[in-house]
Amino acid sequence: MINENTNSINPTALLPADEAFGLVIKEVENAIAKAPRVVRQYTAHLLSSRGKYIRASSLITCGQNEEGLVHPNTVKLAAAVEVLHLATLVHDDVIDDADLRRGEMTLQKKYGKRTAVICGDYLLCTSLVLAASISEKEKYLNLTLPDYAGKICAGELEQHINNFNLDLSIYQYLKIISGKTAALFEASFYAGAVLAGYDRKECNRYRRLGFYVGMIFQLTDDLMDFESTKEISLKPVQSDYEQGVITLPLIHTLKNMVDFRQKAEKKDITRQEINTAVKHSGGLVFTKQIVDKYYKKAIKVINELSLDSVKKAKLTEVLNKASRLG
Template sequence: MTENHLELVQLINKRLEERNYGSEPKELYDPIRYIMSLGGKRMRPLLVLLAYKLFKDDPETVVDQALAVEVFHNFTLVHDDIMDNAPLRRGKATVHEKWDANTAILSGDVMMVKAYDMLLDAPSNLKQIVRDFNACAAGVCEGQQLDMNFETLATVDESAYINMIRLKTAVLLGFSLKLGAMLAQSSKEDAELLYDFGVSIGIGFQLKDDLLDVYGDQTKFGKQVGGDIISNKKTFLLLKALELANEDQRKQLDYWLGLETFDAVAKVEVVRAIYDAIGIEALTKAKMNEYFDHGFSDLEQLGIEEEKRTSLKRFAEYLIDREH
């Protein structure tokens, strides 16, 4: 990240530390303070402020609206962790593990309410902001349901997978950028271009995450490399391999996918060898770069000077080049 990006992240984190979500009962509000204190990239509120800065120079005036996106994002993580029965989030106990599932559900519900509270102080375009936020929030839930549906299907085609990650991950990035533009009272055309840019970058971002899970550096990735293979997660890599595998490769994939007990290291090695033979890494990179290129094309069409686009472009390039 650039110095400008880090300054904005510091502004976001400072406001988060000052934020009062509520006090009593503490069993309701302590989990909110806990999940919001676990850190993270703060990518979504940063995108709000970067988009705002394309048009205006006082991002400190809309930090609370940017935080609304971060609170909503963490609300989805609290509920997703319950659905996935996940024990850890950012290396710490998940809310439902530290407290219990009922507490996590209720605290998550309050987080959603608090996100609306933060949006209500928007200096302009409030009705459109809330309408677009609602569409985004519903889309995220639709994406999560599709992801759960995929768990029971033998295979999923590429277009269905791309649509799922578009909803589950990318539309929130698109909304974050559009929110920044709307707060700055940009033209509708520029707001939509930023939304489209964010969605394309978001799809590429998730494909990069799929790729890093298999081919990332363990010391940099921050979680177990090969975790998606171990859990039979239907990522782009697995779906493409199932589509392109020859008869012998398909038999091996079906065998390892069907095992309930297995040597995790051996499974990762065998499946990754099949990916290597088919060329899955290169195919995933090509698809990922297709979406990144489309996103940058949208960014170039913005009706603003090239110099003002630089900070947002550099952050997108940082996401593309990341190794964790």
């Protein structure tokens, strides 16, 4: 239980936000470089294909003061959040042997599924070790990442249990993604606000903003699954539906197109047919309306926050990135 994490950053001097962001990337790379070789192999393709670090950038944005400076602890926590996200990607990659189509399966074939599972576990632990490596921990005892990690798991579980459940309701779906995706955004926004030293009420506003941003991020992702081709989305060949994941545009379509629903029950349906049905039934428009509702709520919270214009612009930028507008 001795913390071996050597902190090369001056633990008290505030940092410019841009510099902090660069250090997060280094911290994540460093954490992975120290991992066993097989973990590095597993994460290589995931690291190369993500890039955005939107959770880290949210945390840093929320954590900055009027001079655009952040506490060095934001680097550790932002890195922890990104490594946690990486852990969920690795575990999401553990797939049944029936789905041997994807290129990344070679490592799973080589080492077996258990290895993939434990790689993800290792990253989850690494994330929590990073979070525990912040300085002046006694000040931040209410920042408990495992709670949020647990919410992510509960959301993911609910999703897997409802695989191919054509009766999934809108409410159930929004609850699933509030855990699966929004929880980590909530945690990032909240952690940033706590590190910036805001009072409880203000911190809770940031948390709520994180929730809205997370919901928008996921719903926009869902839309992209129907809208874009493989080349554009850089997603694997399988669509959400092919993996059994029923998302909001499809839920709307299943409710409103009786003949489509009957075909779906028989699993007699191609990807092209799904995309067309979702488009024509108004599934995309409906989902965009929900995104819009969350977007308006997010803007309202941003306006409630005590912000200078620079930070306000930056938070709006994060919101627009989540909506794929930025």
